Amino acid sequence: MTYTKNLFKHIILLLVFTCYSGWNHAEEFRDSTESEIREAQTLIENQAFDKAFRIFKKLAQRGDSHAEYNLGVMYFKGLGIPQNYEQALIWYQKAAFRKITEAKVQLAWMYAKGLGVRQDNQQAMSYYREAAIDGNIIAQSALAEMYASVQDDTKNAQQAFYWHQSAAQKGNAFSQYKLGQIYRTGDGTEINLLQAAYWFERAANQSNADAQFHLGMQYASGKGVIQNHQTAAFWLKKAADQGSEAAKIQLGMMAYAGIGMEKNLTEAFLVNQGEAQQGNPVAQYNLGLMYANGEGIQKNLESAIYWYEQSAKQGNTGAQYNLALLLMREDTINRSPARGIYWLEQAASSGNQLAQFNLGAIYANGEDTAQNYLLAYxxxxxxxxxxxxxxxxxKEKIAKKLSKKELAIVSSTDHSPQKM
Structure with missing residues (x-):
C-alpha cells in the first residue's frame, strides 16, 4: 500500500493540529490533576517545554491518560527533550489503551510511516479503524485513503467511499474532494456528476485547490452542472492562485480561445511559457503551437520545433506529429526528413491516425526515403x-502494386508496420 504525496501533507498538517489540541483535555479526564494540567498548559503557551514535560511525566507515571498522550506528543515533536519516536510510541500506546482517540491516530501514522517502529500498514489500518469508529474525521479520511490504495478491489473501493463520505459529511475538505472524485469516476459507487460537483464545491469553498480545478472543469464542460465558462474561469483562477499547474494551463487555453474571458494571446503565451519551462508537456505543446502560428509571440519555427520536441520526448503524440511536419517542411532552416519520419513513427505507433496516414503516403511516394509499398500498405x-x-x-491503390504473396503477408500483420 502506498500513499500519495498530497495525502501525506494533508495528514501531517491535521495531526500536528490534533497534537496541540490535546493540551485542552483537562476537564475530560477524571484522573487528571486539574491544577497541574492547567499549569502545564500555561507553560506550553510560554514555550517552557522542559517544565511542562516534567509535569506531564509525573502525571503519566501515575496513569493519567491525558498526560500519557501529551507526553507522547512531546517525545514525538522533541519539545523540551530530544525527539524520540520510540518513547512517543510507548506513551501513545498507553494513552490509546485508555481510549484516547488522538493517540490511536498518532499510532496509526507512526506505523504507516515506520516511525519508532517497523512499518506495518495492517497495524496502521487497525488503529485508524478504531479512531474512525470513535468518530475522528482525520482517521476516517486516512483510513479511506488506505482502502483506496488497494487497486482493482471493489470491496476496498466501497470502504474508501464509506469512510470518505463519513469524513466529508463532517466537513473534512480533503475527503469532500476525494468523494467528488469517487462520484466522478465511479470507483466505489455509481458515477454521479451532480454529486461530484456538489462535493467539489464544498471542498473548493474550503480552498482545496484540486477540488477548485475539477469544479472549474465541470463548469467548462457542462457535466453535472449548467455550463458556465465564467464560473469555470473563476474556480480555475482560484486553483491556479494556489499553484495548480493544470489550472494555469487550462486558463491559458481559455485565454487563447477567448472562452470565459476576453481573448488574450499574450496572456495565454505567458501562462504556457511559465509552465513549459517547468517541464509540463501540455504547456510545451501549446507553446510550440503559438510559436508555429505566431500567436501571442512573433512566429519562430525554430522555437516551435524546440518546444514541440520537449513535449514529444515526454510522449505527447500531438507534439510528435506537429514536430514531424515542421522538420519535413521545405522552409524549415534545419530541415531533417529523417528526424521527421522518426517522430511520425513515434506518433503513429501511439495510435495517431494522421501520422499513420502520412507515413503511408511517404512510403508510397518515396518522399525523403526509399519507396516501400509494403510499409505504405x-x-x-x-x-x-x-x-x-x-x-x-x-490502401486499395497500393494493394494493386503488391503481389499475392506480399499482400497475404501484410494482410496478416496485426502490429505496427516493420520493414521486411
Missing amino acids: QWFALAEKNGHPTAGKF
Whole structure:
C-alpha cells in the first residue's frame, strides 16, 4: 500500500493540529490533576517545554491518560527533550489503551510511516479503524485513503467511499474532494456528476485547490452542472492562485480561445511559457503551437520545433506529429526528413491516425526515403483501422502494386508496420 504525496501533507498538517489540541483535555479526564494540567498548559503557551514535560511525566507515571498522550506528543515533536519516536510510541500506546482517540491516530501514522517502529500498514489500518469508529474525521479520511490504495478491489473501493463520505459529511475538505472524485469516476459507487460537483464545491469553498480545478472543469464542460465558462474561469483562477499547474494551463487555453474571458494571446503565451519551462508537456505543446502560428509571440519555427520536441520526448503524440511536419517542411532552416519520419513513427505507433496516414503516403511516394509499398500498405491499413476517412482508398491503390504473396503477408500483420 502506498500513499500519495498530497495525502501525506494533508495528514501531517491535521495531526500536528490534533497534537496541540490535546493540551485542552483537562476537564475530560477524571484522573487528571486539574491544577497541574492547567499549569502545564500555561507553560506550553510560554514555550517552557522542559517544565511542562516534567509535569506531564509525573502525571503519566501515575496513569493519567491525558498526560500519557501529551507526553507522547512531546517525545514525538522533541519539545523540551530530544525527539524520540520510540518513547512517543510507548506513551501513545498507553494513552490509546485508555481510549484516547488522538493517540490511536498518532499510532496509526507512526506505523504507516515506520516511525519508532517497523512499518506495518495492517497495524496502521487497525488503529485508524478504531479512531474512525470513535468518530475522528482525520482517521476516517486516512483510513479511506488506505482502502483506496488497494487497486482493482471493489470491496476496498466501497470502504474508501464509506469512510470518505463519513469524513466529508463532517466537513473534512480533503475527503469532500476525494468523494467528488469517487462520484466522478465511479470507483466505489455509481458515477454521479451532480454529486461530484456538489462535493467539489464544498471542498473548493474550503480552498482545496484540486477540488477548485475539477469544479472549474465541470463548469467548462457542462457535466453535472449548467455550463458556465465564467464560473469555470473563476474556480480555475482560484486553483491556479494556489499553484495548480493544470489550472494555469487550462486558463491559458481559455485565454487563447477567448472562452470565459476576453481573448488574450499574450496572456495565454505567458501562462504556457511559465509552465513549459517547468517541464509540463501540455504547456510545451501549446507553446510550440503559438510559436508555429505566431500567436501571442512573433512566429519562430525554430522555437516551435524546440518546444514541440520537449513535449514529444515526454510522449505527447500531438507534439510528435506537429514536430514531424515542421522538420519535413521545405522552409524549415534545419530541415531533417529523417528526424521527421522518426517522430511520425513515434506518433503513429501511439495510435495517431494522421501520422499513420502520412507515413503511408511517404512510403508510397518515396518522399525523403526509399519507396516501400509494403510499409505504405501497412500504415494506410492501420490508419483506416483507426478511423482515417480516406486511408482505405489509398490502401486499395497500393494493394494493386503488391503481389499475392506480399499482400497475404501484410494482410496478416496485426502490429505496427516493420520493414521486411
